[in-house]
Amino acid sequence: MKILIIGATSAIAEATARLWAEAGHQMYLIARDETRLETISSDLKIRGVCQIDSQQMDVNELSQHKLIIDKAFDALKFIDVVLIAHGTLGNQEACEQDFEVALQEFHTNAISTLSLLTHIANRMESQKQGTIAVISSVAGDRGRQSNYLYGTAKGTVSIFLQGLRQRLYKSGVHVMTVKPGFVDTPMTAAFKKGPLWAKPDVIAQCIDNGIRRKRNVIYTPWYWWIIMAVIKMIPETIMKKIVL
Amino acid sequence: MEAHGWGRYPRLEGEITYPVTSAQCVSEVMHNAGLTPQGLGRSYGDSCLGRHMLNTRYLDHYIEFDEQTGLLTCAAGVSLDDIVQTFVPKGWFLSVTPGTRFVTVGGAIASDVHGKNHHLDGSFCDHVIQMDLLLGNGEKVSLSPTLNADLFHATCGGMGLTGVILSATFRLKSIRSSDMLTTTIKAADIDALLDAFEENQDASYSVAWIDCLARDKNLGRSLLMLGEHADEGPLAVKGKRRIPVPVDMPANLLNPYTVKLFNAAYFHRIRQSRISQVASLESFFYPLDTLDNWNRLYGRKGFIQYQFVLPKSGGIIGLKKILERISQSGMGSFLAVLKVFGKGNNNMLSFPKQGYTLALDFKVEPKAFELLNGLDKLVLDEGGRLYLAKDARMGEAAFKAGYSRWSEFESVRERYHAIGAFSSEQSRRLGLR
Ligand SMILES: Cc1cc2nc3c(=O)[nH]c(=O)nc-3n(C[C@H](O)[C@H](O)[C@H](O)COP(=O)(O)OP(=O)(O)OC[C@H]3O[C@@H](n4cnc5c(N)ncnc54)[C@H](O)[C@@H]3O)c2cc1C
Ligand SMILES: NC(=O)c1ccc[n+]([C@@H]2O[C@H](COP(=O)([O-])OP(=O)(O)OC[C@H]3O[C@@H](n4cnc5c(N)ncnc54)[C@H](OP(=O)(O)O)[C@@H]3O)[C@@H](O)[C@H]2O)c1
Numbered sequence: 001m002k003i004l005i006i007g008a009t010s011a012i013a014e015a016t017a018r019l020w021a022e023a024g025h026q027m028y029l030i031a032r033d034e035t036r037l038e039t040i041s042s043d044l045k046i047r048g049v050c051q052i053d054s055q056q057m058d059v060n061e062l063s064q065h066k067l068i069i070d071k072a073f074d075a076l077k078f079i080d081v082v083l084i085a086h087g088t089l090g091n092q093e094a095c096e097q098d099f100e101v102a103l104q105e106f107h108t109n110a111i112s113t114l115s116l117l118t119h120i121a122n123r124m125e126s127q128k129q130g131t132i133a134v135i136s137s138v139a140g141d142r143g144r145q146s147n148y149l150y151g152t153a154k155g156t157v158s159i160f161l162q163g164l165r166q167r168l169y170k171s172g173v174h175v176m177t178v179k180p181g182f183v184d185t186p187m188t189a190a191f192k193k194g195p196l197w198a199k200p201d202v203i204a205q206c207i208d209n210g211i212r213r214k215r216n217v218i219y220t221p222w223y224w225w226i227i228m229a230v231i232k233m234i235p236e237t238i239m240k241k242i243v244l
Numbered sequence: 245m246e247a248h249g250w251g252r253y254p255r256l257e258g259e260i261t262y263p264v265t266s267a268q269c270v271s272e273v274m275h276n277a278g279l280t281p282q283g284l285g286r287s288y289g290d291s292c293l294g295r296h297m298l299n300t301r302y303l304d305h306y307i308e309f310d311e312q313t314g315l316l317t318c319a320a321g322v323s324l325d326d327i328v329q330t331f332v333p334k335g336w337f338l339s340v341t342p343g344t345r346f347v348t349v350g351g352a353i354a355s356d357v358h359g360k361n362h363h364l365d366g367s368f369c370d371h372v373i374q375m376d377l378l379l380g381n382g383e384k385v386s387l388s389p390t391l392n393a394d395l396f397h398a399t400c401g402g403m404g405l406t407g408v409i410l411s412a413t414f415r416l417k418s419i420r421s422s423d424m425l426t427t428t429i430k431a432a433d434i435d436a437l438l439d440a441f442e443e444n445q446d447a448s449y450s451v452a453w454i455d456c457l458a459r460d461k462n463l464g465r466s467l468l469m470l471g472e473h474a475d476e477g478p479l480a481v482k483g484k485r486r487i488p489v490p491v492d493m494p495a496n497l498l499n500p501y502t503v504k505l506f507n508a509a510y511f512h513r514i515r516q517s518r519i520s521q522v523a524s525l526e527s528f529f530y531p532l533d534t535l536d537n538w539n540r541l542y543g544r545k546g547f548i549q550y551q552f553v554l555p556k557s558g559g560i561i562g563l564k565k566i567l568e569r570i571s572q573s574g575m576g577s578f579l580a581v582l583k584v585f586g587k588g589n590n591n592m593l594s595f596p597k598q599g600y601t602l603a604l605d606f607k608v609e610p611k612a613f614e615l616l617n618g619l620d621k622l623v624l625d626e627g628g629r630l631y632l633a634k635d636a637r638m639g640e641a642a643f644k645a646g647y648s649r650w651s652e653f654e655s656v657r658e659r660y661h662a663i664g665a666f667s668s669e670q671s672r673r674l675g676l677r
Contacts (some may be wrong), residue, residue, distance in 0.1 A: 011302070022330075036265060043305035047330060127346075186302065189262050194246065 001025040003018075006059070006116060009036045011185035012135060015200035016083060021047035028072045028174050029054040031086075031207060045228025059086050059112035069119040073165075078127055081211060082120055084134045089187050095149040102149050109153035114160055121164055124173045131211050133176040134161055134167075138219065141179070141228045144244050158217075165216060171190045176210055177217045181224035196223075246437040247297065250539050251288035253546030253608045253636055256669065258295050260619065264302040266410050271380045272298050273408065278667040281404035283348030284323060287355065288549040289636025290669035291403050298408060300350050306330075307411060314416040315373065320350030320409040327416075331436075332481045332525065336416040337473075344583075347529050350409040355633035356401035356594040360449035360471065360529070363586035367596055368414075369400035370589055372538040375412040380665025384410065398656040401594035403632055405653075405671055406662045421477035424528040425519045427470045430511075434464025434564060440598075441468065441584045448472050450582050452657045453506040456576030456604055465511060465565050465583065471528050481526055507579060542607050547577075550616055551595075551603035552623045553585060560624035566619060570604070573615050577605030592653040605633065613637065625655045632670065640675035650676070 003020060005013050017027065021044045029052065032039050035055045044052055053075055057068050067107035073079060088108050095102035113134065124130050139147055140154030160178055165175035182188065183196045198221050206220035218227040231244070247649050248255040260282070263269045273279055276557040279296030284301075301323030308317040312537055314336050314602070316327070324572055331337070335460045342357040350561040351357075353375065359368040365371075376436060377399055387396040413669060429444075431437035447470040454466035554562045570576045583602045588597035606612040620642045623630065629646025630638050644650050654677060663677045 027339060033265075039265075039307075041303050042307060046306040046309050114609055225404075 001080045002027075002077065002078060004028045004072050004079050004082045006030045006082070006084045007135075008054070009033055010085040010087070010135075011187075011200045012180065012207075013083060013085035013205050014040060015204035016085075017044055017049075018047055019201070019204045021049045024048050025049045027053075027074065028076055030057050030068065030072065032056060032058045034052060047158050055077050056191070059116065060107055062112065062115045062127050065115050069116065073123045078129075079124070079169050080130050082124070082130070082132045083207070084116060084132075087135065087137075087146070087187070090150050092145075092147050092149055095165065102243075106153050106156075109150060110156040113157050117160065117164060121168060121173075125168060125171045128172045129175060131174040131214075132164075133178055133207060133211060135178045135180065136161070138179045138181050139188055142226060142232055142239075146244070174211075174214050175234050176215055178207055178210065178220060178227075179217065179224065180220045181227065186189070196227075245292050246624045247285075248546070249292055249384065249636070250286050251547050251549060251608075251636060252539055252542070252544075253548060254290055254293070254669070255546075256290075256293055257675045258293060258297055260297045262299050262301055266303070266378070266384070269298065269303075269378055269408055269410065270384075272296075272392045273378060273380060273665065274382050276370065277664055279408075279665065280668045281350065281354070281408045281666070283354075284346050285350030286344055286347045286351065289634065290673070291355075291500055291632060291671075292351075293669045294667060300348055300408075303410070304348075308413075310537075313655070314418055315413055316416055316624045317348060317374075317411060317413040319411045320348060320353075322354065324345065324349070324350050327482060328481055328525075331416060332419070332422050332483065333479050335420065335479055337416055337419045337422075339415055339417045340365060341529055343367075343530065344533055345526075346533065349412055349414075350404075353400055353409055353412060354402060354404045354591075355631075356591055356596075357633070358585070358596050359584075360451045360583065362596055363445060363450065363584055366586065366589055367401075367593060367594060371592070372400065372412055372448075374416045377406065377412040378408040378410055380407060380663075381663075382663035385660075386567050394656050395660050397591045398593075398653050400589075400591040401632075402653065403593065403671065404668065405655055405666050405676060406660060408664060412647060419473045419479075420473040422481055422525040423474035423477035423527055424478050424523045425472045425474050425520065426523045426528055426592040427518065428472070428514055431464075431466050431468055433462060434466075434560075434567060435473070437464055437466045437468060438560060438584075441569065444468070444470055445584075446515070451581060453510070453579040454582045454602070455506055455511055456570050456580045457504050457574065457575045459568075463564065463571060467511065469528075470521075471648070474522065477522075484526075504575065509590050510579060542605070545608045547608055547634050548606050549603060550606060550619065551599055551601060551633040551634045552619070552628050553595065553599050553601040553631070554623065554628040555597060555599040558626060559628075560661070562622065563600050563602070563629070566602070566622050569615070569622065571617060573611075574614060575615060576608060577607075582605035592649040592656070594648055595629065595633070597629075599628070601631075603631075610637070635670065640673070643674040 009031040027049050034056045041052050041054050090105035136158045137154040139151040140158045141150050161177045184197050203220045211217040247258050262271035277297040280297045282292040282297045282299045303319040303321035306318045340359045352368045356367045356369045429440050452466045452468045458465045583601050585596045624645050
């Protein structure tokens with residue numbers, strides 16, 4: 001399999017890459033930290049990836065997207081799976097105080113992803129095969145006071161993916177939305193962990209299963225589907241009065 | 245954040261950081277005094293606990309592997325589980341492995357861990373060729389038995405007190421199959437057991453499960469397990485599908501009656517005096533790993549593991565004295581583990597020395613501490629010592645009597661900027677600076 005990963009230094013992306021490494025696939029990794037890209041590439045090679053290339057990129061530099069995506073597609077010739085994983089949790093309070101900060105967060109978590117997806121979709125559409133998997137979040141399912149800026153961005157991505165899924169279905173390209181719940185990664189290092197928390201390798205396993213089974217939307221781990229179904233059912237009149 | 249070791253005793257509040265690069269480790273070292281490196285927290289007591297802990301979870305990358313020689317270089321947070329799963333299918337296994345695979349390379353070096361092959365192959369650090377250590381002044385240095393040898397021998401077994409181990413190169417051993425050919429020998433008492441160890445000193449792996457509650461003529465009754473790597477068969481290991489112990493068990497689940505019953509059943513389960521079987525690698529080396537969080541079986545208050553070594557000369561009499569004391573107390577745990585060590589090495593605080601080592605668990609309760617204080621005295625009188633990786637309670641005097649090279653260790657730490665920069669709850673208790 002030939003795999004392109006954007007945000008390859010994310011803990012979830014890395015766990016997924018390791019899962020795929022064992023099967024001897026070929027990979028193209030994109031992330032902004034060059035040293036970590038090198039560390040991860042050498043590691044994946046020892047784990048069994050037969051060929052690996054990498055490219056430094058800050059996802060917020062939209063002007064580079066087309067060039068870099070083209071480069072990746074040209075290097076791999078044909079891509080079976082694209083995984084988009086970058087993201088920042090941001091500071092909700094700071095976003096409330098200063099819209100510049102909010103805009104920056106929205107740019108990283110939504111705008112950059114829509115731009116990347118636009119270029120990727122066009123290339124995938126012409127190869128008429130393959131899967132695009134994008135990590136969104138359960139936070140995008142419903143706005144909540146504690147992180148609604150992040151939620152807004154992830155919600156934007158989820159809705160964009162719904163449309164893209166319909167469009168690309170005709171070309172035989174599969175689009176999967178991944179909605180993790182709480183995952184124990186560097187992004188959430190400061191949080192106190194409880195029983196609902198999952199490790200990145202569990203999420204990786206869910207992503208791999210989802211792709212194999214051509215699932216459209218996956219909640220990872222699965223129980224977040226139930227939790228979010230309940231949360232989405234709470235009427236706004238009640239929702240606005242509770243702390244969640 | 246509340247932190248604890250595998251024994252879940254003691255528990256304390258501290259700050260844990262999870263650096264993802266060695267540059268972030270440098271900044272942690274520069275910004276915190278008395279930092280405590282931490283791996284997977286499989287040491288039982290307080291050696292991986294402190295006010296500021298640096299967890300190596302994300303420093304878990306392979307750096308280089310030489311398929312000809314089996315030399316592996318990796319970052320210190322790589323777990324032995326990962327190595328087993330990645331390399332056994334390629335025909336390589338750890339030269340030395342402890343009884344759990346959920347420890348990091350850094351933790352294995354810092355405790356210079358031993359396995360069932362100590363009598364032939366020594367301990368983990370005897371197979372380490374080189375490592376990179378981050379010192380208290382933020383400098384990174386390379387160590388080997390010939391390069392900065394003093395610091396190398398202080399860091400191997402040095403319980404994280406000389407610096408943060410960033411990466412290491414060590415030798416894997418080649419295997420032809422992941423199957424193990426095992427033999428279990430039933431020993432009616434301690435003399436029979438030690439004879440059986442003696443007779444089987446050429447076995448690649450040997451360890452005994454001993455029933456510490458058996459008394460009088462049954463004192464030391466045990467099962468000696470021997471193992472060899474098979475020459476043919478599959479090269480495969482199962483990943484984790486472990487059975488969780490999701491909640492703390494009531495503390496009285498393990499009481500003298502249930503433990504006695506369990507131990508007796510375990511011993512009598514084997515009917516013949518000697519049986520041979522083929523076992524998988526994971527069931528031979530890591531029987532406890534099938535039960536996730538088995539440490540919760542001891543209840544919320546946790547437990548203490550007590551492991552000592554007695555030098556071979558005169559060890560048998562001392563060993564009997566200690567076994568008698570434990571069986572009389574009726575407090576001994578589940579099965580205890582006994583092993584005959586080969587020669588020790590040149591590392592300043594490494595635990596193994598030629599003789600007998602016994603490890604057993606005690607539920608945390610006041611009378612256990614009383615018993616263990618008494619055992620300390622017996623152990624030290626015989627010229628023995630306690631294993632730092634298991635310890636949660638020994639006093640400064642017991643440490644300094646057991647580890648006579650402690651002052652040499654301190655002077656190496658002084659020389660390499662470790663004093664004040666690295667410490668743990670344990671190091672403070674043991675009177676290290
Ligand atoms: C079920 C079980 C069976 C066991 N069997 C055996 C056995 O057969 N033989 C044996 O020898 N031991 C055994 N042990 C003990 C275990 O191997 C050691 O405690 C080991 O050190 C744990 O490694 P860790 O990665 O969990 O480290 P931790 O417990 O997190 O830390 C242990 C020590 O290593 C230091 N350390 C960790 N990482 C680094 C680093 N990167 N740089 C510097 N210092 C570091 C810490 O500061 C601390 O002092 C067993 C433990 C369990 C739970
Ligand atoms: N952890 C959770 O609980 C959770 C829950 C739901 C969804 N998610 C989503 O899961 C995905 C993966 O996150 P994670 O949990 O694995 O956290 P992570 O390890 O912190 O990964 C986030 C990654 O995004 C990268 N990134 C951030 N800004 C970037 C930029 N401008 N350009 C390029 N890369 C950038 C980071 O790169 P650097 O290392 O260079 O900063 C990092 O590799 C994210 O989309 C996140 O929103 C996570």
